[in-house]
Amino acid sequence: MEQFKSLRFIFLFLIILLVLVLVRSFNPNLFRQDPGKTVEAAINNNNSITFAQLKALNTQYLVINLGTGGKFDSVKIKNSINIPVENLLDKANQTIFKESKDEIILYSADVSTTAKVWVILNQLGFKKLLILTPDEQPEVFKYKFQPDTSVRLENDSI
Amino acid sequence: MGPLSIISEFPEWLNLLIALFIGVGFGFALEQAGFSSSRRLAGMFYGYDTTVLKVFFTAAIVALVGSQLLSFFGLLNLKLVYVNPYYMNATIIGGVIMGAGFIMGGYCPGTGISALSIGKIDAMIFLLGGLVGAFLFAETSPYIQTIFLGNYKGAMRIDEWMGVSTGVFTFILIVAAVFLFWLSELAEKRFSRPEITSEI
Amino acid sequence: MNARIKFSILLIGVGIMMAFLPFNTARSFQLKPDELLSKSVSDDIYFSVDQVARFINNEDTTFQLIDVRDAEQFKAFNIPGSVNIPFNDFSDPKWEVYLNQKGLKNIYYGNDDRTACYAWTISTGMGYGNNFVMKGGLNEWYKTVMLSQFEGENITPRENALFENRFNARKTFTQINSLPDSLKTHYFNAKHLQASKLDGGCE
Numbered sequence: 001m002e003q004f005k006s007l008r009f010i011f012l013f014l015i016i017l018l019v020l021v022l023v024r025s026f027n028p029n030l031f032r033q034d035p036g037k038t039v040e041a042a043i044n045n046n047n048s049i050t051f052a053q054l055k056a057l058n059t060q061y062l063v064i065n066l067g068t069g070g071k072f073d074s075v076k077i078k079n080s081i082n083i084p085v086e087n088l089l090d091k092a093n094q095t096i097f098k099e100s101k102d103e104i105i106l107y108s109a110d111v112s113t114t115a116k117v118w119v120i121l122n123q124l125g126f127k128k129l130l131i132l133t134p135d136e137q138p139e140v141f142k143y144k145f146q147p148d149t150s151v152r153l154e155n156d157s158i
Numbered sequence: 159m160g161p162l163s164i165i166s167e168f169p170e171w172l173n174l175l176i177a178l179f180i181g182v183g184f185g186f187a188l189e190q191a192g193f194s195s196s197r198r199l200a201g202m203f204y205g206y207d208t209t210v211l212k213v214f215f216t217a218a219i220v221a222l223v224g225s226q227l228l229s230f231f232g233l234l235n236l237k238l239v240y241v242n243p244y245y246m247n248a249t250i251i252g253g254v255i256m257g258a259g260f261i262m263g264g265y266c267p268g269t270g271i272s273a274l275s276i277g278k279i280d281a282m283i284f285l286l287g288g289l290v291g292a293f294l295f296a297e298t299s300p301y302i303q304t305i306f307l308g309n310y311k312g313a314m315r316i317d318e319w320m321g322v323s324t325g326v327f328t329f330i331l332i333v334a335a336v337f338l339f340w341l342s343e344l345a346e347k348r349f350s351r352p353e354i355t356s357e358i
Numbered sequence: 359m360n361a362r363i364k365f366s367i368l369l370i371g372v373g374i375m376m377a378f379l380p381f382n383t384a385r386s387f388q389l390k391p392d393e394l395l396s397k398s399v400s401d402d403i404y405f406s407v408d409q410v411a412r413f414i415n416n417e418d419t420t421f422q423l424i425d426v427r428d429a430e431q432f433k434a435f436n437i438p439g440s441v442n443i444p445f446n447d448f449s450d451p452k453w454e455v456y457l458n459q460k461g462l463k464n465i466y467y468g469n470d471d472r473t474a475c476y477a478w479t480i481s482t483g484m485g486y487g488n489n490f491v492m493k494g495g496l497n498e499w500y501k502t503v504m505l506s507q508f509e510g511e512n513i514t515p516r517e518n519a520l521f522e523n524r525f526n527a528r529k530t531f532t533q534i535n536s537l538p539d540s541l542k543t544h545y546f547n548a549k550h551l552q553a554s555k556l557d558g559g560c561e
Contacts, residue, residue: 010364014371017227021375024231031387035480036449042476043446085399089392112491115475116398123387123483141469143500145435147536216365223372230379232388318451325379332373336366343362 031123038122045138047118048131049105060102063132066113085113088120097126107132185272194273196264196280197354203261205349208342215335222328246309263287388485398479404493405465407502408520411527414438421463423492424456426477433542435535437467437499445473448480457486467492467499503527 024030041047054061063080066088083093085108097104106121106129108114114131121129168176191213192198201207228234260266263284265273270288273281299306317327387394397403413421414437423440425432432442443453445468457464464481466474466489474491482489492499503524508517 007364007367010368010371013368014375017372018375021230021379031389031391031483033386034449035386035484038480039445039447039449039476042473085395089395110471112471112475112493113399115472116479119476119479119483120391120394120398124391139468139470139472141431141500142497143505145500145504145535147435148532149536219369223376226376226379312452323377323379325376329373329377332369332376336369339362339366 033123033125035123038119041122042118045133047129048133048138050133054105054132057103061105062096062100062102063105063107066106066108066117080107085117088117097121100128103128103130105130105132111138184268185275188269188272189276193269194276194278194281196273196278199266199269200261200264201351201354204351205345206351207355208346211342212339215338219328219332219335222331226324226328241313241315244311244314245307246311248306248308251306259288387483389483394479394483397482403478403490405490406493407499408523410437410465410467410492410499411503411523414530415523415526420461421465422456424464424466424477426466426468426473427496431469433539435531437496438530438534440467443477445477448477457481457484460487463488463490465490465492468495470495470497504531 049057054063065080065082066085067082081096083096087093104121104126106114106117108117111133118129118131188194191209193210193213198207199210202210225234225236225239229236256266263270263280265281265284267285267288270281270284274285317324320327322330389397410423412418423437425436425440425442426445426448427442428444428446429442432440432444436442441456443456464486466477468474468477471491471494474495478489478491494502506521506524508521513521
């Protein structure tokens with residue numbers, strides 16, 4: 001007992017530290033994923049789904065349309081709700097993500113918006129996230145570059 | 159002044175002022191710990207006084223734990239902390255030279271300055287030697303460059319090299335420290351030289 | 359009970375806590391989600407292909423183009439002066455030299471906007487500053503800079519400047535990318551070496 005008494009400040013310090021660490025760990029408004037995992041999930045477009053695949057999908061899903069006001073896209077999709085991208089992290093919208101047990105499918109007319117939102121949500125710990133893409137193959141180069149073999153750098157300064 | 163996010167906005171003169179206060183504190187701590195005596199430092203090698211190990215290991219652990227906790231609480235951006243690049247040859251050769259100088263001179267550079275400031279003559283000569291060495295190195299560096307730039311490993315971190323998380327590595331180091339503290343107290347008993355330690 | 363044992367108990371206690379800290383904070387997102395979101399909805403993060411073309415023509419050294427496509431595609435052609443950081447190993451610490459710096463504007467591009475935006479969000483989230491995206495990626499670049507022609511009767515000075523800018527960038531792009539592969543490889547290797555030498559420096 002006497003020994004414990006002499007250690008009480010040490011234990012007090014450790015307990016305070018533990019409480020602080022726990023409070024921080026369970027703060028919902030913080031990122032806590034490994035970015036490497038996010039990269040892994042996004043490579044080779046594993047995280048995207050086309051319209052045709054969506055039609056064929058036989059599990060439940062929820063489509064989130066990220067369009068805002070003027071930019072709101074008029075594509076009509078079943079089971080879709082509109083969350084403007086600015087309000088993505090509002091409490092009410094957060095609960096939608098949290099409570100949804102189905103696949104969440106992000107859609108926006110602007111591919112860059114969905115890409116950024118996907119990373120943010122993935123980092124917040126939502127795993128069942130897909131990006132709806134109109135293209136069959138996103139991220140392909142649509143043109144053909146033809147090298148000009150007649151170029152002589154020594155004759156023509158750049 | 160580096161990565162502490164709350165003070166990153168301070169003007170230059172204030173940063174320098176803070177650096178001055180930290181420096182004064184560091185020097186004071188060194189002197190108070192008795193590091194301005196070469197016998198205390200040499201004691202580390204003969205085992206009769208292991209204060210050096212305790213102080214520096216404690217400092218390392220406090221810095222390690224502190225920076226990680228601050229980073230965990232979002233107060234410190236560890237990304238901005240400079241990691242010294244690792245030149246393997248330079249580290250080994252320099253370590254041997256430094257160790258030899260340490261035991262022969264009885265000071266490391268920091269404690270040398272601490273001892274100089276309380277007027278120890280051996281420390282003055284020690285630091286003069288250090289300056290001569292630095293001068294010789296600077297003059298000859300083009301010829302020995304291939305040696306000391308060899309085996310460059312970049313900004314390497316031991317936890318990444320071991321493949322464990324930073325936290326686990328911290329724990330391992332703490333266990334090692336606790337073990338070494340125990341061992342050093344044993345050594346102090348075993349090799350005790352009361353005629354020296356009473357004078358420091 | 360001596361001081362060493364007390365101190366050891368304190369250290370072990372803290373150490374156990376450290377071992378269970380949920381992640382390596384230095385390797386995860388530094389920004390708060392709402393900060394990251396408000397940055398990412400802003401339009402200031404984009405550069406148009408015309409702006410990038412101007413940077414190239416002026417040999418502007420305050421920006422750094424980062425190509426996030428894979429090495430194969432990068433080798434076939436890229437915007438002159440780009441660094442290749444394939445998105446597939448984007449989280450590799452070896453790229454920090456390029457990503458974590460304050461001096462240059464990092465402009466990401468891929469074939470399209472999507473991968474560049476992944477890269478943008480991850481590096482911004484990690485706390486690196488000065489990240490931008492070239493809007494439309496290489497598809498837009500090719501359409502606007504490489505293929506656009508002036509059609510019409512009268513050219514205004516503004517249009518003239520625009521097309522001259524595109525034309526010059528097109529010329530640089532074609533010349534650099536028509537070099538033989540061996541020369542290109544030399545050039546890229548030299549660039550990598552330069553960057554690794556610039557590593558470090560106390561701040």
